[in-house]
Structure formats: structure tokens, C-alpha cells
Amino acid sequence: MSPEHATAGRAGSTLRLENATASPWGPRVLDSISLDLAPGQVLAVAGPNGAGKSSLLQLIAGDIPPTAGTVELDHKPLSDWNSHELPRALAYLPQMSLLNFPYTVEEVVLLGRIPHATGSAVDAGIAMDAMRLTDTLTLRDRLYTQLSGGEKQRTQLARIFSQIAAEDSLAGKLLLLDEPTSALDLAHQQQILEAVQGFADRGCAVILAIHDLNLAARAVDRMLILDAGRQTALGTPGEVLTPALLRNVFHIEVEIATHPLGGFPVITPGYRVRR
């Protein structure tokens, strides 16, 4: 999506981080992160294991407090949001789920409607849409505990989608997805990213933590590369994904081509750089 389009919908930004720093248990895990996310923009956060991707999402979700700098959601510092309003504006999918009780898939998805007072009829419709978007409709009466890893991930995604869903515009809302496609097959990866794009088209800002750079490159507007808690690069996938960056941050030699149809960069990994 072009920057003109993104800023045209609604003035200002959905999310604004200024020199946000976090050290939840002593050492700094995030160091001076600054970024600005307009309504409808999709940002991918990438980086090696332990670079701080999940910590950044937790910081934005309010799970860990900034030790310096600011985090503003929809022009309001995160700490000023009250606990009833925040879940309607921000939905967060953590990397791992602890759920160990035999809910049905539909029951899990409906949990996403807890922050809303829309009534059971509306909620049932929204849950249905969310299950359709994640291809979990056929699983709706299955027990969550008996699903495969990928099916569980799609169910949790459906719960997050039903939490963020609304009748009107989604401008000012934010989706935080921590590795939403890590357990999915190729077709379901595409389906989830198409669903994410659908939310973005309606004004929702999205941040994905993701390892699959090729998948990210074709699906997002911008990429943020983290390395050891520092912001190494921020820009469009074409700007960010260079052989030099991948060598320095990911320690791998790559070939980068341009996709003949989509025009986005395609990375072919080569040898590991020996340190």
C-alpha cells in the first residue's frame, strides 16, 4: 500500500514508539526503538532468535513496561488506556498457547468476544467470519486439545480476528501477531496473510513477528529488522532486504532476485557465514 493511501484515511498514526527501551529483567532487551505505524499499514518484525521480536510485541501490548521512551496507541500513551478499552483496540496473539482444557474450536474463538458487549447473535456471526478467514469452520465442534499444532494456531488466530473485528472502520486498531504462520502449511500461510491484508484494507494497523522473510516480503508494507535489541533497519522490503544486511544480521549469504510477477524481493539462502 502506498504511503499516500495510508495517511489519507485518518490523520496521524495508530502506533508511535519513540526511543522505547525495555529491560524487564535487568539487561536491555530493546534499545531505543522508534517507529510510526499509520492506519492500514502492515509491518513485519524480523531478526535472529533472541533479537527482541517477541519482546517488542510484548512492549507494545503492554505486557512489559518501557524503561525509557514512549509507546503511544492511537495518540494516547499506552499506560493511559483503561483495561476495558484497550482490548477493543489492540489484539495480541502470543507465540505460544497454554490452553489445555477441552474447549471446542468455536468456544475458543468466541472467547475473543469477551471484551465486547455486542450480544450473542452478533458474536456468533463474527466468530463464524473469523473461522471462515482461518479455515477453521470445519473444525468448529472439534476439541482444541485434540487438534494438530497448525490447527491450534489457526484457531488462536481466529480468536484474535474475532477480538479485533467490528462493524465499522478498523482505523485506530492494532493487531499484534507473534509468528502467526510458524506452524502452517504453504496454502494456510497465504490464507492468513490475505486475511491480515483484509483487516489492513479496513484501516487496521498490523505488526507481525516473522521468520520467513520471503513470506513477509510479499505481504507487508514495511519491515523492521532487529539485532540484539537494536533497530538495524526500517523500510520497505525492497529497501531493507539486501545481501549486506542478511550477511551482517543473519550471518548468511543470499541471492536476491525480484519476483517476475509480484515485483517483491525473493531471497534464496546460500551458505552460512562462519564467525
Add this chain to the structure above:
Amino acid sequence: MPSHPASRRARAWIINYSARSQRERRAITLLVILCLALPPTLLAGLASGAVGIPLGRVLQALATVFVGSADSQIDLIVNELRLPRVLLAAVMGATLAMTGAATQGLFRNPLADPSLIGVTAGASLGAALIIVTGGTLLTGYTGLTLVSAGAFAGGVVAVLFVYRLATSANGTSVATMLLAGIAITALAGALGSLLEFFADNEMLRRISLWKMGGLDGASYPRLLIALSVSAPLWLALPRYANALNALLLGESEARHLGIPVARVKVALISWVAIGVGTSVAMVGTIAFVGLIVPHMVRMLAGPDHRYLLPCSALAGALLLVSADLFARVLVAPTELPVGIITAVIGVPFFISLLRNRHHYGMQT
């Protein structure tokens, strides 16, 4: 087009009912069946015992509460002995099962039990302490009341300890609470053994009888105390149904669904401590009701706490009234402690649950 608001409401409810999921309908059906099963079970409890009383005679005796005068021995047995006992069993069974369901939800562990956070062990120690040090105060009714007060205080103090141990600057960790509960249970057990070591034969007999649990001390004053704690608890816990549903996802996830997790935890732990403390004070330790009943209900109706909590309360009442009925008739005219019956029913059932848990989606 029906115009009467009541019929419109009924129609809306029926449409709503048919739109509900299969499992939700099953949960509602279970709730209705349990409601219908409770009165006959209570009547059976009134009719059976050392002296069998025909059902018609039971109803006749009950009627003397409102009209006429209770003069025969049968009337006295039904109204003064069995009615408070059966009702106390129902009230405490409901409270134990409902607190059990809430504990399992809070700890995200279907095998958790209120006794895990130290209530039962603390209450036992409190009771033993009063029995051993009470001396001459322990005769008759004052004695029973004192022992109950000791048990309640012991249970609440134990939970406070466990709670403090598990609370740090980062909040209360439920995992640490389980471990701290084990530690406090062991400590209370050791102190209890020490007390028993110094106790004489009469005290030992009292302690061991008390530990086995029993409803033979039932009376209207006890029923009143039990009910005045339990009734608010039955009303309060279902208000946390949505919070518990969200908590099963994890604490962070629940927070992101707008649940004030820290406050909910304190409230639930307090209600569990008060409810279980009261039940140990009134009827001693009764094993397995808080563990098995929510488990059974979850198998039939799923883990949704909006149904799990009320269904567990009703099923707990049914279970304890039935267990007490068996306790009174199995070796009549002698009575067995009801805790033995619940354990004898409970353990095989629990083992079969453990062995078949994958059939209904438990993975623990």
C-alpha cells in the same frame, strides 16, 4: 405475531436456544436434569437411615414445620435430625464442588483441588490445636464450635501464608502457589503429627474422627453458618465465569481480553479459602468432592464456566447427600464417616478418568 412480552421473550429464548452450539445445549440440559434430580435425592436422604421412613410419612413430617405440631418420634427424626443433616450435606457439597471448579480454572489444571493451596491441611492443624489445648472447654456444644472456629482460622491462615509466599513484585504466580501449598501442607502435617504425639487417647480419637469428616454434628445453627457463607459464594463465583473462561487461555491472554487478572485472582482465592475453610470447619475434611465433581461435569458439558460452576454446585450437592445416605445405611445403625464414602467412590472414578482422559481431550 405474538404481542404478549412474556411469549415474545419465550420465543426469543427458544430461537436463541436452537442457535446455541450442541455442547451448550447439552450443558443446559444437564443443568435442568441436575435441578430436577436434587429434590428426590434430598427426600431419599430424609427417608433412609437407621430407621426407614416411608416417603409419605416424610412429607407429612415436613408439613408439621408449617402446620400442626410435631409430636411423634418420626416427626422429630425427620425435622430435627435428618433435615439439618441432609441440607448441610447439600450446602457443603455444593460449595466444595463449586470452589473446586473455580480452583481448577484458576490454576489452569483440571487435576487441581482446593486442598492444594493448603486450606485443608491448615484447617486440620487448627482443629487439632484446639482439641489438644482446649482441655475442659471442649465439652458439648461450645467444644464443637471452638474446634470449628480453629479449623476455619487455620485454613485461612494457611492460604494467607501460601499467597504471601507466591506473591512478588511481579504479581502472584499460580505455579508457585501450588508449590507453596505443598510446602505449607507438609509443614501443617508435621505440626499436626507433633500435636498428636503429645495428645492422649481421647484427644487422638477426636482428632482422627474429625479428620475423617462427618455430618453427624449437623444442627440448624451449623446449617445456618454454612448457608450464610455458601449462599454469597454461590452468587459471587458465577460472576467470574467469563474471567475463568479467559484465564484458561493463560494470564497474559486473559489480561488482553480485558480481565483484571490480579483482582480476579485475589477474589477467587479468598472465596475458595472462605468456602473450603467453612466446609472443613462444619463437616471436617471430605475428600474428592472438589476434585471429581467439576471433572465429571466438564466431561459432560465442557469447560465453559458459565455452566460448569452451577452444574458443579448441583452435582456436588447430589454427591454428598447420596454419600451421606450410604454412610448412614451401609452398616446401620452405626454410621460411617462420609469422607470414607466419598474417597471410596472417588478414587476408582478418578483413576478411570486418568486412564481415559484422552477420550475427552484432557492432556495433563
